[in-house]
Amino acid sequence: MQDQEVIEAPAKIAPGSARRTLKLLASYLSGRKALVVGLGFAILTSNGLRLVNPLILRSFIDAIAGGATGSQLYRHAGLFIALALAVQALAVVAAWLGQDLGWKATNDLRLDVMRSCMAMDLDYHKEHLPGELIERVDGDAKTLMSFFSDFAIRLVGSVALMAGVLVTLFIEDARVGVAMGAFAAVAAFFLFKVALLAVPVWMVNRAKAAEFYGFVGERLAAREDLKSLGAAPYASSRLRALLGDWYPLRLKANLLGYSMWTSSELAAGLGTVLSLGLGAALWRAGTISLGTVYLIYSYAELIRQPLDQLREQLEDLQKALAGTSRTMEMLNQRPGMSYGQADLPAGALGLSFHDLSFGYEAGKRILENFNLDLEPGTSLGVLGRTGCGKTTLGRLALRLYDRDAGLVELAGRPIDEYSVEALRRGLAVVTQDVELFSATLRDNARLWDPSIGDEAILTAFDELGLGEWLAGFPLGLDQRLGAGGVGLSAGQAQLLAMVRVFLRNPGLIILDEASSRLDPATEALIDGAVAKLLKGRTAMIIAHRLSTLDRVDRVLVMEDGKAVEYGDRARLAADPESRFSGFLRAGRSGKDEERLAASEGGLV
DSSP, X not given: OOTTOOOOXXXXXXXXXXXXXXXXXXXXXXXXXXXXXXXXXXXXXXXXXXXXXXXXXXXXXXXXXXXOOHHHHHHHHHHHHHHHHHHHHHHHHHHHHHHHHHHHHHHHHHHHHHHHHHTSOHHHHHXXXXXXXXXXXXXXXXXXXXXXXXXXXXHHHHHHHHHHHHHHHHHHOHHHHHHHHHHHHHHHHHHHHHHHHHHHHHHHHHHHHHHHHHHHHHXXXXXXXXXXXXXXXXXXXXXXXXXXXXXXXXXXXXXXXXXXXXXXXXXXXXXXXXXXXXXXXXXXXXXXXXXXXXXXXXXXXXXXXXXXXXXXXXXXXXXXXXXXXXXXXXXXXXXXXXXXXXXXXXXXXXXXXXXXXXXXXXXXXXXXXXXXXXXXXXXXXXXXXXXXSHHHHHHHHTTSSOOSEEEEEETTEEGGGBOXXXXXXXXXXXXXXXXXXXXXXXXHHHTTOTTSOHHHHHHHHHHTTOHHHHHTSTTGXXXXXXXXXXXXXXXXXXXXXXXXXXXXXXXEEEEXXXXXOOOXXXXXXXXXXXXXXXXXXXXXXXXXXXXXXXXXXXXXXXXXXXXXXXXXXXXXXXXXXXXXXXXXXXXXXXXXXXXXXXXXXOOO
């Protein structure tokens, strides 16, 4: 499915909106017509052959009653076996094609939902836990698996099979055809009504499942803190409470699903009684043969099969209607921030803040009437205590958040005039908590961009002075890292992040230094890499080490969301009355723990 394609639907879909569900189905199957046609042929042909076998058995029984010879009976038996084998072979083909179609369609759906999720603002991700989003991306898609694989085709096949049975019965005896047709219509209507009862319950159940997995994901991520601080019992009690809330919803949804099975079994039993009663009455009246009695009974059982399939498909429809509502809500959501179409110029970018105000929560401003002009190619070191707004300033420069008031300019233009692609291409960030993946060094450096070859990656390592560091890995670029960057320290993770930035060659860099202590070797590597990164680029460095500030052109000291000191680094260092000079004296006297005060947390 194309990125630009949007399925039109309201944010919240009514539980009975099967039309929108079928529209979603059609949109994801439209590009796989060959698979759909093949699956349809296999199912419809198989159902057609099922109509023939009872006719063969009717002829076989009547032939026995009429004293037919062995060769004639053998022909009937051979034809019956051949058709039965063909039906089973077609069933295997249909199952294989259905699974292939279902997986491909739902994988496309997962990809589209993931893209929609990744395009959302950070405000959205603050409100929704990672585990919840995983459940929305994967769990809801799973509920649509059977629906996408063969729902529509099997539904059509079931209806076609039932219609074929009823037409054949009507030809054999109009009374039987009318009676069985009325029975099938009432049974199908009743099953459909029962199915709709469960849709709202399944919607609530899916929402509760997302909440549960969001809770589990968050607690697993914080497992070390929970154990070390003795908070594991509290997490366990909250888990039990969530399960206690979820269990009755899940039970109710399953019981309503089982009611479908009970209803279909009841309908099947009534159909059997009706067919045998009609057959016996007509046979006693001498209007039909014994073989036709069996034919009526067999076709009643054949009607049971589409009713069973209809039950299964309606159970899938229950879940699909619930899953579709949540899935289409994800597909149709849009970021709160709007972007323009402008592209960023090449080279170093100027950065300006004019009367900037911002707060993560209403009424709680982090920055208030903040002003700053940073010329292209200038490097800025930002200092201040925790909560003063250093990291927030970097986030606004990257437009990870939108300002509440004021203006942010890049290269002399308002930042919201640029396209999101231009901003992500022309701006880069090295965070305190670098996200590394369970992949090779190569893929962690280029982030799976196939256009970046090994030569470019090796050049980046060498240009940043990290060639020897890379050589320390036995497998080089093929060295595999564990999940979360297991095997690298925080400082080494930042080195790898700097390689990522160098490969992109951005015009503006935001560097949020690791606040943890570094060993001398890693610190020297970071200092050298930072010096290389600053050349020809505009940079904002949220500094935690005094040595980093030796390379910046300007220094900004922040306090309570305001700039309390700003100027040339050399001039401020020489001024004994400046705050920056005080930081330097504290560092030289061994009080580097003040460390320019740790930042408020890494950039996201």
